[in-house]
Amino acid sequence: MEKVRLGIIGIGNMGTNHAKSLVEGKVPEMELTAVADRKESRRTWCRENLPETVRIFDDAGELMTSGLCDAVLLSIPHYQHPELSMAAMDHGLHVMCEKPAGVYTKQVREMNEHAAKSGKVFAMMFNQRTNCVYRKMHELVKGGELGAIKRVNWIITDWYRTQSYYDSGDWRATWDGEGGGVLLNQCPHNLDLIQWICGMPSRVQAFCHNGKWHDIEVEDDVTAYLEYPNGATGVFITTTADAPGTNRFEITLEKGKLVCENDRLILHKLAVSEREFCKTAKGGFDKPECSEAVVETDGLNEQHVGVLKAFAGKILRDTPLIARGEEGINGLTLSNAMHLSSWLGHPVEIPFDEDLFLKELNKRRAASRKKETVDVVFDTSGTY
Numbered sequence: 001m002e003k004v005r006l007g008i009i010g011i012g013n014m015g016t017n018h019a020k021s022l023v024e025g026k027v028p029e030m031e032l033t034a035v036a037d038r039k040e041s042r043r044t045w046c047r048e049n050l051p052e053t054v055r056i057f058d059d060a061g062e063l064m065t066s067g068l069c070d071a072v073l074l075s076i077p078h079y080q081h082p083e084l085s086m087a088a089m090d091h092g093l094h095v096m097c098e099k100p101a102g103v104y105t106k107q108v109r110e111m112n113e114h115a116a117k118s119g120k121v122f123a124m125m126f127n128q129r130t131n132c133v134y135r136k137m138h139e140l141v142k143g144g145e146l147g148a149i150k151r152v153n154w155i156i157t158d159w160y161r162t163q164s165y166y167d168s169g170d171w172r173a174t175w176d177g178e179g180g181g182v183l184l185n186q187c188p189h190n191l192d193l194i195q196w197i198c199g200m201p202s203r204v205q206a207f208c209h210n211g212k213w214h215d216i217e218v219e220d221d222v223t224a225y226l227e228y229p230n231g232a233t234g235v236f237i238t239t240t241a242d243a244p245g246t247n248r249f250e251i252t253l254e255k256g257k258l259v260c261e262n263d264r265l266i267l268h269k270l271a272v273s274e275r276e277f278c279k280t281a282k283g284g285f286d287k288p289e290c291s292e293a294v295v296e297t298d299g300l301n302e303q304h305v306g307v308l309k310a311f312a313g314k315i316l317r318d319t320p321l322i323a324r325g326e327e328g329i330n331g332l333t334l335s336n337a338m339h340l341s342s343w344l345g346h347p348v349e350i351p352f353d354e355d356l357f358l359k360e361l362n363k364r365r366a367a368s369r370k371k372e373t374v375d376v377v378f379d380t381s382g383t384y
Contacts, residue, residue, distance in 0.1 A: 004094075004312045007034035007069035009060045009084060011042040012169070014098055015075035018304065023050060026305045029312035036063040060084055064091040071096065071121070071315060073308075077171045078103050078179050082111035085325070089118035096311050098125045099188035101328025103179030104361060105336050106354040112326045121314050122325030123307070128189040129196065129322050130306035132297035133265045137251065137258055138197045140267070140295070147254025147273055152198050152226065152234030158245030159186040159238065166216050167371075173216035175361070176368035181218030182240050183208070183335040191331035192323070194236065198251060200330065201234065203227040205347040206338035213241030217369060224338045236338075256290075265295040 006022065008015050015037070022032040035046050036057040046056045057063040064072065064087060071094035074084050082102045085095045095115070101124060102108040115122040128134055140146060159182060171177030178184060183191070195201075206224035213220050220241055226234035239245075249260040256269040270277070271289035281288075302309065306322065313319035333350060340357050341348040 001070065001316060003029055003031045004315050005033040005068060005070045006030050007036065007063045007066075007072045007093075008032065009036045009063060009072055009074050010076035010098075011035055011037040011046055012075060015073075016045070018073055018075065018308070019046075019050060021305055021308070023054075027308045027312060029316060030308055034063050034066060034068045036060045061087070064088055064093060069093060071311070073125075074098055077177060078184060079177075082107045085111050085122070086114045089114060089120045089122070092120070094121040094123075094311075094315050095325065096123045096125060096308070097325055097328065099192070099328070100184055100332050100335070101325070102332065103184065104354070104358050105329055105333055106358055108329045108332055109354075112329060115325055121311065121321070123311050123314070123321045124192075124323040124325050124328040125304065125307055126189060126192050126323035126327075127303040127307050128193055130303055131301045132299055133260055133263060133301075134193055134197065136265055136295055136297045137249075137260060140258060141197050141251060141253070146256045146258075146269075147275075148230055149198055149228065149232045149251060149253050150274075151232060151250075151252040152194065152228075153248075153250040154190060154194060154235075155237045155246045155248050156187065156190050157237065157239045157242040158247045159240045160243050160245055161186075161214070161220075161240040163214055166214055170371045172371075173214070173218050174368045174371065175217060175364035177371075178218065179361070180335065180339060181210070181216060181220050182238050183219060183222060183338060186240060187222075187238050187335065188331050190236075190238070191334045192327070194234075194249075195330045195334060196327075198232075198234070199228065200333070201226040201337075201350060202229045203347055203349055204334070204337040204341050206341040208339060208342035213239070217364075219339075219342075222338065222342075224341075258295075265297065266292060267295050268292050 008019055032054055034055040037043055043056050055068055072088045073096040074081055075098045078100055081097050085097055088095050166173040204226055208219040209221040210219050211217055221239040224236040251258045254273045254275050259266040269291050277288040310322045314321050336357050337348045337350050337352050340352055343360050
C-alpha cells in the first residue's frame with residue numbers, strides 16, 4: 001500500500017475542512033476516495049467541489065462496504081461516533097474519530113474494547129496535541145524537573161459562538177442531538193490536554209449554566225474545581241459567550257510555574273524547590289529566587305493535517321499516532337464528571353457511577369426540544 005485510501009463520513013463543518021485538505025494534497029500519504037452524507041445539499045457540494053474520482057454515498061454503510069477505502073474519518077454528531085467506529089472496524093477499516101469520542105463513557109468504553117479486538121488502527125482527532133506549546137508543556141511537566149504539580153488553572157473563554165452558530169443544525173446544542181454544550185463541542189481538546197499534561201483529577205465539583213447566554217438547552221458557561229490524587233487543586237473555566245475571550249493555562253509546580261498565553265510559554269523557574277525553601281528560610285517574608293524566560297519550542301503546529309499524517313504513518317509503517325483512539329475516554333471522563341456534579345449539586349469522585357450518569361443524561365434527552373431543520377455549513381478555518 002503506497003497511500004491510505006480514506007473515506008470521510010459526514011461532510012459538515014469539519015468534514016468539509018478535512019476533505020479540502022486531502023484534495024489539496026496536504027497529507028501526501030493519504031488519498032480521499034469516498035465521502036458519505038445524508039443531506040442532499042452536502043452531496044451536491046461534494047459533486048461540485050471534489051474530484052470526479054471521489055465516490056459519493058448517501059449512506060455510511062454503503063461507503064464501508066464499497067471496497068474503496070482502507071480507513072474512515074468520522075465527522076458526524078457525537079452520539080454516532082462509537083456506533084459507526086465499531087461498524088467500520090467490523091468492516092476491516094481503520095478509524096479516525098473526531099472529538100469527542102462519544103457522549104458518555106459507558107458507550108466509549110464499549111468502543112475501546114471493540115477496537116482492542118479488531119486489530120485496526122484507531123485514532124482520535126486531538127489536533128491540539130500537535131501544538132508546539134502544549135507539547136513542550138507536556139514534556140516539561142512529565143519530565144519531572146519542575147517537581148510535582150501544586151495548582152492548575154485554565155481560563156479558556158475564547159470559544160465565542162453566536163446564536164446563528166447554534167441554530168445551524170437541528171442536532172446542535174440539544175441533549176438528545178449533541179449530548180452537551182461547550183464541554184462536549186468546544187472543550188474536548190482542552191479537557192484532553194489538561195489530563196494529558198497534568199494527569200486525571202480524582203474529584204470534581206462543577207457549576208454548568210445551561211442556556212445562560214444563548215437560546216439553547218445545554219451548557220454555555222462552566223466553572224469547575226478539580227482535586228488531584230497528590231493534593232494539587234485546579235480550576236477550569238469556559239464559556240462560548242465572552243468577547244473578547246481569554247486563553248490562559250497556568251501550571252504551578254514545586255520548582256516553578258508554566259504560563260501558556262498568546263501562543264507563548266513562559267517558565268518562572270525557582271532556584272530551589274518551594275517546599276524546601278518554605279521549610280528552611282529564616283525570614284517570614286522571604287521569597288525563593290526566581291528567573292523568568294520564554295520557553296523555546298520547535299515552532300511546529302500542524303493541527304488536523306499533522307494528525308492525519310500520523311494516522312497514515314501508523315497504517316503504512318507502524319509509526320506513532322498523535323493520540324490513540326482509546327485515549328478519547330479520558331477527556332470525556334472529565335466532562336461527564338463535570339456534568340454529573342452540576343446535575344447532582346455536589347462533588348463527584350473519579351471514577352464515577354457510569355450508570356447514574358447515563359440515567360441523568362437520559363432524563364434530559366427525554367425532555368430535549370426538537371429544533372427546526374436548518375442547513376448551514378460554516379468555514380472552520382482558524383477557529384481551532
